[in-house]
Amino acid sequence: MxxxxxxxxxxxxxxxxxxxxxxxxxRVFNPKLNNMPVVILSNNxxxxxxxxxxxxxxxxxxxxxxxxxxxxxxxxxxxxxxxNYVLYGDMSERVMNLLAKFTPNIExxxxxxxxxxxxxxxxxxxxxxxxxxxxxxxxxxGIPVSVGIARTKTLSKIANEFVKHNxxxxxxxxxxxxxxxxxxxxxxxVHEVWGIGGAFGRMLMSKSILSAKDFRDASEFFIKDKMGxxxxxxxxxxxxxxxxxxxxxxxxxxxxxxxxSFGKYVNNVNELEEAISQYTIRATEKLRLQKSNCNSIxxxxxxxxxxxxxxxxxxxxxxxxxxxxxxxxxxxxxATFVLRKLYRKGYNYIKAGVLLSNIVPESPIQLxxxxxxxxxxxxxxxxxxxDNINVRFGRDTLKIxxxxxxxxxxxxxxxxxxxxxxxxxxxxxINIS
DNA sequence: TCTGGGGTCCTAGGACCC
DNA sequence: TCTGGGGTCCTAGGACCC
Numbered sequence: 275m276x277x278x279x280x281x282x283x284x285x286x287x288x289x290x291x292x293x294x295x296x297x298x299x300x301r302v303f304n305p306k307l308n309n310m311p312v313v314i315l316s317n318n319x320x321x322x323x324x325x326x327x328x329x330x331x332x333x334x335x336x337x338x339x340x341x342x343x344x345x346x347x348x349x350x351x352x353x354x355x356x357x358n359y360v361l362y363g364d365m366s367e368r369v370m371n372l373l374a375k376f377t378p379n380i381e382x383x384x385x386x387x388x389x390x391x392x393x394x395x396x397x398x399x400x401x402x403x404x405x406x407x408x409x410x411x412x413x414x415x416g417i418p419v420s421v422g423i424a425r426t427k428t429l430s431k432i433a434n435e436f437v438k439h440n441x442x443x444x445x446x447x448x449x450x451x452x453x454x455x456x457x458x459x460x461x462x463x464v465h466e467v468w469g470i471g472g473a474f475g476r477m478l479m480s481k482s483i484l485s486a487k488d489f490r491d492a493s494e495f496f497i498k499d500k501m502g503x504x505x506x507x508x509x510x511x512x513x514x515x516x517x518x519x520x521x522x523x524x525x526x527x528x529x530x531x532x533x534x535s536f537g538k539y540v541n542n543v544n545e546l547e548e549a550i551s552q553y554t555i556r557a558t559e560k561l562r563l564q565k566s567n568c569n570s571i572x573x574x575x576x577x578x579x580x581x582x583x584x585x586x587x588x589x590x591x592x593x594x595x596x597x598x599x600x601x602x603x604x605x606x607x608x609a610t611f612v613l614r615k616l617y618r619k620g621y622n623y624i625k626a627g628v629l630l631s632n633i634v635p636e637s638p639i640q641l642x643x644x645x646x647x648x649x650x651x652x653x654x655x656x657x658x659x660x661d662n663i664n665v666r667f668g669r670d671t672l673k674i675x676x677x678x679x680x681x682x683x684x685x686x687x688x689x690x691x692x693x694x695x696x697x698x699x700x701x702x703x704i705n706i707s
Numbered sequence: 708t709c710t711g712g713g714g715t716c717c718t719a720g721g722a723c724c725c
Numbered sequence: 726t727c728t729g730g731g732g733t734c735c736t737a738g739g740a741c742c743c
Binding site for chain 1: 708709710711712713714715716717718
Binding site for chain 1: 736739741742743
């Protein structure tokens with residue numbers, strides 16, 4: 275890389291990633307868990323989605339179904355928690371607010387990761403700055419983070435991953451002017467590079483492209499042909515040329531999904547209707563929160579495809595609404611109408627969901643001339659009041675009756691912890707004896 | 708017995724238009 | 726016998742991410 279391109283490409287990305295985030299959140303409020311093996315389960319207590327170092331060392335892999343490792347868990351007294359997204363979401367917000375103080379240019383990438391562009395920060399030593407970030411986050415939230423610093427997002431990901439396997443780095447790895455890049459990239463398996471997943475990984479390995487270094491040095495034509503523009507960008511990024519920008523603006527979502535596996539098999543259409551109503555309530559809440567309306571809804575339901583002895587039926591159907599809306603009762607009506615079209619008697623359904631799409635800003639509203647007799651202002655007020663009450667007094671304080679009261683189909687959460695930070699009844703209590 | 712949920716982007720191909 | 730060509734829009738599906 276010549277001096278000229280270095281001037282053009284002067285970005286410095288820091289990827290800040292919370293270590294074992296969900297486990298770390300639980301540990302903040304339950305310090306007994308420190309140094310113990312801990313795992314967090316996905317919704318419905320299905321799979322392992324977060325593991326402490328100790329749990330990883332015992333051979334618990336990411337995404338493994340819970341029932342497959344129950345033996346190891348019990349034998350080693352691994353502590354188990356159901357996902358507590360209310361708690362993790364709140365802790366995430368605290369971490370992100372602190373990170374935003376370190377640079378005006380930040381991308382909130384996921385619940386536990388953010389990219390910071392440091393090019394305009396007037397510090398000489400980015401490594402020291404990374405250590406300061408790390409110290410600040412830990413001191414104020416109790417969450418340990420790793421920091422990877424590089425000239426491209428893809429390289430900052432690699433640096434960050436490296437931190438976690440090398441305790442000598444003390445949580446920060448800066449490869450902005452790293453001399454042994456070939457050696458470093460040679461150690462990264464190609465399928466672990468950000469943007470290259472399992473499918474492309476297998477294809478590349480069959481062509482003897484085994485490491486990030488091999489991929490960086492592979493032919494442009496080959497990569498463009500087999501992987502399109504995304505693959506090419508990844509190659510440039512590994513070469514040190516930034517090709518994936520910081521995404522700073524929080525764009526409204528283009529699709530909003532709410533779906534869940536059931537806690538038991540459901541074959542009764544009335545129960546399915548309750549579930550679809552509940553998911554629609556959740557999805558439309560999110561829709562109004564980002565001040566949008568949707569034009570289409572998709573409803574799907576599925577049987578358990580792992581259970582080969584069961585009759586299978588998986589189907590989805592999209593309909594276009596007569597006008598863009600976020601009015602929950604109407605959308606429930608349409609969604610349950612679609613559900614009844616899809617539903618077949620005699621099948622054991624395990625999961626269903628609602629997807630709102632074709633999303634547009636809530637104003638200006640494109641009114642359907644045939645529906646103009648509706649009082650839109652009044653409907654808006656009703657939804658606003660509903661949302662306000664539910665924000666103030668807790669989710670589902672007010673809800674629509676079609677979602678059911680007993681909800682026998684609801685997901686399993688046998689190991690849930692308290693909502694320490696968001697619910698007055700679940701604050702941390704300390705017994706002094 | 709028991710296998711998550713919620714997103715994004717890109718591409719190919721069909722429909723349709725002039 | 727010979728049966729355009731280019732453009733746009735939409736959708737479905739595949740790949741990826743955490």
